Amino acid sequence: xxxxxxxxxxxxxxxxxxxxxxxxxxxxVAAAYVKLSPVHRPAPHTLxxxxxxxxxxxxxMPGEYAWMAEITAPGMLRRDPRSGxxxxxxxxxxxxxxxxxxxxxxxxxxxxxxxRLVADGQALLPGRYMRxxxxxxxxxxxxxxxxxxxxxxx
Amino acid sequence: MSVWADSRFxxxxxxxxxxxxxxxxxxxxxxxxRIFENAFGYRFVQRKIHFLLPLAxxxxxxxxxxFGPWILLPxxxxxxxxxxxxxxxxxxxxxxxxxxxxxxxxxxxxxLAFLRIDxxxxxxxxxxxxxxxxxxxxxxxxxxxxxxxxSVTSALLGLLRGYVATPEYALMYCVQLLYLAAGFVCAxxxxxxxxxxxxxxxxxxxxxxxxxxxxxxxxxxxxAEGLRYRSYERGFFDRxxxxxxxALVLGGLTGLGMLAHSRWRGLGLALVLLCLxxxxxxxxxxxxxxxxxxxxxxxxxxxxALLWAAPLVFVLLCMALPAGFWDALLxxxxxxxxxxxxxxAALATVDQHPVLGLGxxxxxxxxxxxxxxxxLAETGLAGLLFFSWWVAAxxxxxxxxxxxxxxxxxxxxxxxALVALCVQSLACVxxxxxxxxxxxxxxxxxxxxxxxxxx
Numbered sequence: 001x002x003x004x005x006x007x008x009x010x011x012x013x014x015x016x017x018x019x020x021x022x023x024x025x026x027x028x029v030a031a032a033y034v035k036l037s038p039v040h041r042p043a044p045h046t047l048x049x050x051x052x053x054x055x056x057x058x059x060x061m062p063g064e065y066a067w068m069a070e071i072t073a074p075g076m077l078r079r080d081p082r083s084g085x086x087x088x089x090x091x092x093x094x095x096x097x098x099x100x101x102x103x104x105x106x107x108x109x110x111x112x113x114x115x116r117l118v119a120d121g122q123a124l125l126p127g128r129y130m131r132x133x134x135x136x137x138x139x140x141x142x143x144x145x146x147x148x149x150x151x152x153x154x
Numbered sequence: 155m156s157v158w159a160d161s162r163f164x165x166x167x168x169x170x171x172x173x174x175x176x177x178x179x180x181x182x183x184x185x186x187x188r189i190f191e192n193a194f195g196y197r198f199v200q201r202k203i204h205f206l207l208p209l210a211x212x213x214x215x216x217x218x219x220x221f222g223p224w225i226l227l228p229x230x231x232x233x234x235x236x237x238x239x240x241x242x243x244x245x246x247x248x249x250x251x252x253x254x255x256x257x258x259x260x261x262x263x264x265x266l267a268f269l270r271i272d273x274x275x276x277x278x279x280x281x282x283x284x285x286x287x288x289x290x291x292x293x294x295x296x297x298x299x300x301x302x303x304x305s306v307t308s309a310l311l312g313l314l315r316g317y318v319a320t321p322e323y324a325l326m327y328c329v330q331l332l333y334l335a336a337g338f339v340c341a342x343x344x345x346x347x348x349x350x351x352x353x354x355x356x357x358x359x360x361x362x363x364x365x366x367x368x369x370x371x372x373x374x375x376x377x378a379e380g381l382r383y384r385s386y387e388r389g390f391f392d393r394x395x396x397x398x399x400x401a402l403v404l405g406g407l408t409g410l411g412m413l414a415h416s417r418w419r420g421l422g423l424a425l426v427l428l429c430l431x432x433x434x435x436x437x438x439x440x441x442x443x444x445x446x447x448x449x450x451x452x453x454x455x456x457x458x459a460l461l462w463a464a465p466l467v468f469v470l471l472c473m474a475l476p477a478g479f480w481d482a483l484l485x486x487x488x489x490x491x492x493x494x495x496x497x498x499a500a501l502a503t504v505d506q507h508p509v510l511g512l513g514x515x516x517x518x519x520x521x522x523x524x525x526x527x528x529x530l531a532e533t534g535l536a537g538l539l540f541f542s543w544w545v546a547a548x549x550x551x552x553x554x555x556x557x558x559x560x561x562x563x564x565x566x567x568x569x570x571a572l573v574a575l576c577v578q579s580l581a582c583v584x585x586x587x588x589x590x591x592x593x594x595x596x597x598x599x600x601x602x603x604x605x606x607x608x609x
Contacts, residue, residue, distance in 0.1 A: 127521025
């Protein structure tokens, strides 16, 4: 039996277009569920003190945000609104050769069950879009590099 | 004595490939799979045509909530024009694709949610095809829909597993793939209705696009001291030089194809000259590689016997390049070096979920800058295999279409454009970018529609 028959049915069971529509509806439902769930739903373990670590993160912002270099400065902080503790700090910045702005941050993260670093309810993976609201400015860009920071755990 | 015909290499290549399953598949015609007319969902809409009205109201309410109610006016007007005069809608589509970042009705092309003129045009065309039951089926839809199904499944699983942290990304990429595919379906279903308008619609859009680039090169919007200025980077276009370069390559290739037809010779020459001048202004290495691939494909179409020697020539050319070329390409502070680092990071995750990947939308497309690495990492082997099947099936149909007697004026260019897009997508996500995949699919759909039947 061929994968898709002359009537467009996958293994003779379900039309490929129907399958696509069913999957699309399922995706929209799943996306709405994830979006409408509480913000920190996937990462309650990030709050456990034994999992907390400091991570060095380089956030890369496109060239049109290079003017932010005049505003950002090492020492700018973000505080956890619940505890008032500092959970992120700008440690450096650099305008790259292609005009992009790279901002270095030290931020509070946690290791999840798979050993990945998690912060703000999402895994810290290179390429992920991230938005950091400090007390002085808002940084929006992509995670460029991630590493465990040296020094004692918080 | 023919050196080529009598060469041992050619004889070996032919004998080695005589029993090749791929070769047999390539030479066989596309099977006719009646997907649309047998789909339950499509037949349901056809039987209950009034079902379209509540569907349209639901879409309108959703868009009004997302973008504000005023958006319905321009969207409705353009979609209605496209619905009532589908030829005009289809003819306007190439220009809308090329200027898509700027012809935004809401948002801009780099935001998560945006709505543009080309969206409205395709929406109207789809409604027309649905209302008139005018979808044309082809065997090409089998790999296309399987690829889309694999992509949507991977996004769904990625969301449930938690790899896709931003649901909007998953939805955006899936909708973008579906939208581009819809453009191909519309062009294939309606393209036969545009026999004479196709060259004009295409050429005028390309000429205007190239003229903008030439003007911007001559009169830069900004002047950066000590740096070479690249057009299509600022102002109207936000960092689109590489994407625009592919569109200009596409224009140049179609111009070359038109040169072979006496009726279109003048327009073809203008296209070639303007698009090459525009391409120079972009300073895009990817664009030059795409142009070289497109020209090589054109040569292969003329001399198909060279197909056997193509891999050997490619290897020899790579070996003939000076060492300085590779050093310059792999400079640690260059963008290509960054790409290699990202590719290694992306490939490191493949063994975790090899079948369906992390899920479409797990990372931003700019992280990969390679269509194939992105598909392998995010949609897994299933997505990449179905995608390869779709591209190969389309290339096969275009190859046969270009070599058939009485082929359309753009048939050869459509095949070359697809080859160029495949090559440029090694270093960018070309099959997701509207400015690149949109015109390529439009050209392919219209060219195939002009054939009486698929070979």
